[in-house]
Amino acid sequence: MSTQPLPFSQASSLAPDCRHYRGDKPCFANRLCGGCDHYAPYDARICIIKLGALGDVVRTLCILPELRSQYRNAQITWITKPNAARMLAGHPDIDRLLVFDAINAMTLMREEFDLMICLDKEAEPAGLAMGIQAKKKLGVGLSRHGTPIPLNDEAVSYFELGLSDDLKFNLNTKTYQELVYSAFGWQYNKQRYTLPLDADERAKHVSRLSEQGWDEARPTLGINVGAGKVFANKMWPAGKQAALIQELKxxxxxxxxxxLGGPDERPIIDEIIRKLDLAGASEGVFDGETHHKEPAFVALVDLCTVLLSGDTMAMHVAIALEKGVVVLFGPTCQQEIALYGQGEKLVADVACGPCYKRTCDQGDVCLDAVEMDDAVKAVRRVLQQKLAGQGVSKARELSLPVLRYRQAG
Ligand code: SF4
Ligand code: SF4
Structure with a gap:
């Protein structure tokens, strides 16, 4: 007995190439496919593998506008981790969102794609990239030695950046978006990344915070108080943040x-509130709470006019939502971050940075070198521009706000 799939056409009772086809249950038309007026076949199939850190996944969404312009009617499948899948769910340019697991990997290897893109250098996703059948593959794959390799010539420079700290920290001047676009041989024209917004989650935040006195009509500065546990020194300690809030108020x-923050930031939020309480300055300061799933966190960021943050996932969410942003850079590379004219960067210019260290062995001098007064001024500038309905000028993003600080002492 043949195991080859049956040939299908619109005249057939089944149309598995139709974007509405489910196979295991009726589609919205609730009929057999033959002669259906709603038949809408995809003309290409694209598969994107991007697991990585959540912020990294969010900024990689910048490839979707270009993919849609090249393959307007393609089916786009995005494979990622569960937390990113929750955040990306409902994205209008993603037709199929799959969690990276063994079952989905087995299924994917039975499918055929026109284009496969992988941007992860870990062995598991790179291995899946090799197993997937696609006419064209871009990005990262796995060598027969089990090590990651570039799959196309244009991806070599993107790949090399991960092999030399000097290249990544000192010589590179390109943003992540420019690097990724050039890795695929595409022209980068400041294509943005966007995120879906869950209106129900937003309404829940508005309701809860309004009961505490928050007013949606007034400007709100979000402060992402921490940065998880991956890198050292991505945000100021509680005392400096509390002092900044007092000054701004x-x-x-x-x-x-x-x-704002996740579960790891609960203690620092409590400490900031305690310090403000002691100073009699906690009025108008609201606890965003730290237990939210990703869509609820995105909705919370949407309540902010401007976000002050380290180089974090929250920063990427704010950029995706077109909020104003003021970003502190210590151990990570500011040049890789594109703010799209929405804000300013405060960069600690210390001899030991960037470093991407998980724990600092240099006395935590980097973010300490960023003056609070400069952060206050940057927040006020971005706030005024957002309230005036303006973007932040390109000149300000590219030169002025990249305030550089010398290591004290
Ligand atoms: S819309 Fe029509 S062609 Fe498409 S899956 Fe449904 S019945 Fe089939
Ligand atoms: S080594 Fe330098 S750049 Fe890295 S975290 Fe420590 S102070 Fe900051």
């Missing part, structure tokens, strides 16, 4: 502050 009386 004195200068901008109508400003509300929303403290």
């Amino acid at each position: 004195a200068l901008e009386p109508g400003l509300q502050v929303l403290l």
Whole structure:
């Protein structure tokens, strides 16, 4: 008995190439496919593998506008981790979102794609990239030695950046977006990344915070108080953040502050609130709470006019939502981050950075070198521009805000 799939056409009772076809249950038309007026076949199949850190996945969404312009009617499948899948669910340019697991990997290896893109250098996703059948493959794959390798000539420079700290930290001047586009041989024209917004989650936040006195009509500064545990020194300690809030509240009386973070940031949020309470300055400061799943966190960031953050996932969410941003850079590479004219960078120019270290062996000097006064001024500038309905000028993003600080002492 043949195991070859049956040939299908619109005249057939089944149309597995139709974007509405489910196979295991009726589609919205609830009929057999033959002669169906709603038949809408994809003309190409694209598979993207991007697991990585959550912020990294979010900024990689910048490839979707270009893919849609090249393959307008393609089916785009995105394979990622469960937390990123929750955040990307409902993205209008992703037709199929799959979690990276053994069952999905087995299924994917039975499918055929026109284009496969992998941007992860770990062995597991790179191995899946090799197993997937596609007419064209871009990005990263796995050598027969089990090590990651570039799959196309244009991806070699992107790949090399991960092999030399000097190249990545000192010589590279390109943003992540420019690097990725050139790795695929595409022209980068400042294509943006966007995220879906869960209106129900947003409404829940508005309701809860309004009960505490938060006013949606007034400007809100979100402060992402931490940065998880991966890198050292991505954000200031609680005392400096509390002092910044006091200063800003004195200068901008109508400003509300929303403290953001994940479960790891619960202690620092509590400490900031405790310090503000002691100083009698906690009015207008709201606890965003730290237990949210990804769509709820995105909705929380959407309540902010401007976000102050380290180089974090929250920063990428704010950029995706077109919020104003002020970003502190210590151990990571500021040049890789594109703010799309939405804000300013405060870069600690210390001899030991960037370093991407998990724990600092240099006395945590980097973010300490960024003056609070400069952060206050940057927040006020970006706030005024957002409230005036303006983007932040390109010149400001590219030169002025890249304030560089010398290591004290
Ligand atoms: S829309 Fe029509 S062609 Fe498409 S799956 Fe449904 S019944 Fe079949
Ligand atoms: S080594 Fe330098 S750049 Fe890295 S975390 Fe420590 S102070 Fe910051």
